[in-house]
Amino acid sequence: MSDAEALNRRLLDEIAAADKLPDRWRPAFLAMPRHLFVPGVIWVNADGGGYTARRRDDDPAAWLEAVYTDDAIITQVDDGATPDTEPGRRISSSTSTPSIVASMLGRLQAEPGMRVLEIGTGTGWNAALLAYMVGEQNVTTIEVDSVIAERARKALAEAGVSPTVVTGDGTDGFQDNAPYDRVIATAAVQHVPYSWVAQTRPGGIILTPWGTAYDNGALVRLVVDEHGAAHGTFVDNTVTFMWLRAQRAPRPEPPADLAGAAESTTTLHPDRVAWENISASFAVGVRLPDVTTKFVDADGGSDDDFTFWAFSGSSWACVDVTDGASAHRVLQHGPRKLWDEIEAAYRWWEQNERPLTGRFGLAVFPDRQYVYLDSLDNPV
Numbered sequence: 001m002s003d004a005e006a007l008n009r010r011l012l013d014e015i016a017a018a019d020k021l022p023d024r025w026r027p028a029f030l031a032m033p034r035h036l037f038v039p040g041v042i043w044v045n046a047d048g049g050g051y052t053a054r055r056r057d058d059d060p061a062a063w064l065e066a067v068y069t070d071d072a073i074i075t076q077v078d079d080g081a082t083p084d085t086e087p088g089r090r091i092s093s094s095t096s097t098p099s100i101v102a103s104m105l106g107r108l109q110a111e112p113g114m115r116v117l118e119i120g121t122g123t124g125w126n127a128a129l130l131a132y133m134v135g136e137q138n139v140t141t142i143e144v145d146s147v148i149a150e151r152a153r154k155a156l157a158e159a160g161v162s163p164t165v166v167t168g169d170g171t172d173g174f175q176d177n178a179p180y181d182r183v184i185a186t187a188a189v190q191h192v193p194y195s196w197v198a199q200t201r202p203g204g205i206i207l208t209p210w211g212t213a214y215d216n217g218a219l220v221r222l223v224v225d226e227h228g229a230a231h232g233t234f235v236d237n238t239v240t241f242m243w244l245r246a247q248r249a250p251r252p253e254p255p256a257d258l259a260g261a262a263e264s265t266t267t268l269h270p271d272r273v274a275w276e277n278i279s280a281s282f283a284v285g286v287r288l289p290d291v292t293t294k295f296v297d298a299d300g301g302s303d304d305d306f307t308f309w310a311f312s313g314s315s316w317a318c319v320d321v322t323d324g325a326s327a328h329r330v331l332q333h334g335p336r337k338l339w340d341e342i343e344a345a346y347r348w349w350e351q352n353e354r355p356l357t358g359r360f361g362l363a364v365f366p367d368r369q370y371v372y373l374d375s376l377d378n379p380v
């Protein structure tokens with residue numbers, strides 16, 4: 001047994017023990033090992049922020065160990081604009097965490113012979129696993145970045161499978177090979193492109209990471225109906241995928257000048273609305289989908305002293321947290337009182353018996369889409 005095979009088997013046993021590898025997918029993971037798809041240059045967190053390149057040739061054993069660890073591997077930064085001799089700033093392609101890949105494939109319920117559309121080819125690994133399960137002629141995968149698409153085509157061919165790899169914007173789906181039985185996205189959306197629904201047969205399933213500018217971490221499983229609509233519940237809230245390129249959330253920075261802001265205090269700790277409970281952050285995000293947030297450590301304070309920031313358009317708010325204090329200073333600026341809105345959204349969640357993410361669902365129609373709580377006729 002080669003080193004790679006031994007490491008692959010060790011990882012698969014680990015994932016299976018955590019109940020995340022459906023038995024029927026194990027042969028695909030053995031036949032399409034991850035190391036065939038991970039490029040020779042990967043990116044890791046750099047000291048002091050950003051990302052730095054690691055080359056397989058510099059340390060082949062460390063590269064292989066990283067490939068067979070249950071973590072995402074960054075395979076491109078800054079849309080390919082940064083050379084691997086310089087630090088990267090933003091992740092733009094990766095191969096997802098193996099246990100997440102496995103559990104998503106399980107949730108997709110893809111059977112041999114089904115036609116599958118994947119959005120976000122990346123390394124091609126997920127497309128290879130799908131091709132092994134449903135047949136290579138039944139898999140279409142779309143990648144927006146032409147360099148990544150070409151690299152995936154090559155890796156897939158070398159691994160012995162040739163699904164259709166389309167270079168293009170997955171927002172449009174791929175009409176030529178429709179209708180699909182299954183659509184799986186491996187990039188997150190804030191709005192499900194209606195083309196995915198239109199290109200899926202009635203009864204077909206769409207599985208996609210979904211989020212808001214406030215909170216990115218949910219996975220929704222939609223079933224398409226006879227009338228050209230799709231709906232279904234959120235089935236997970238622990239998966240953070242990069243955004244579909246056209247749906248990237250803004251990443252504003254705190255203003256240098258705080259003059260003119262209205263000052264107040266709050267007893268609600270920002271951790272409670274944005275971090276501590278994933279169902280709470282999800283719900284606040286559903287109520288305030290366009291609000292982005294940022295935690296900034298305080299200079300020279302304790303590790304638990306920080307400022308929580310919220311932004312939307314020209315409005316911003318911040319909450320200064322001192323460890324152990326029972327009330328925190330709030331500044332709000334602009335046409336919207338963002339901290340007040342966040343507090344109200346959090347209170348809404350509390351008053352509705354603190355629903356877990358799984359009680360929410362998403363409905364997608366040709367002309368609108370909305371999140372509901374418990375039933376379609378109860379939009380949030």
Ligand SMILES: C[S@@+](CC[C@H](N)C(=O)[O-])C[C@H]1O[C@@H](n2cnc3c(N)ncnc32)[C@H](O)[C@@H]1O
Nearest residue numbers: 093095120121122123125126144170186244245
């Ligand atoms: C997390 S990676 C996908 C991982 C991949 N499935 C694998 O097995 O390696 C997300 C990919 O989606 C791609 N992407 C982003 N926006 C896209 C779009 N609008 N259409 C198609 N692909 C897109 C990115 O370039 C990136 O390669």
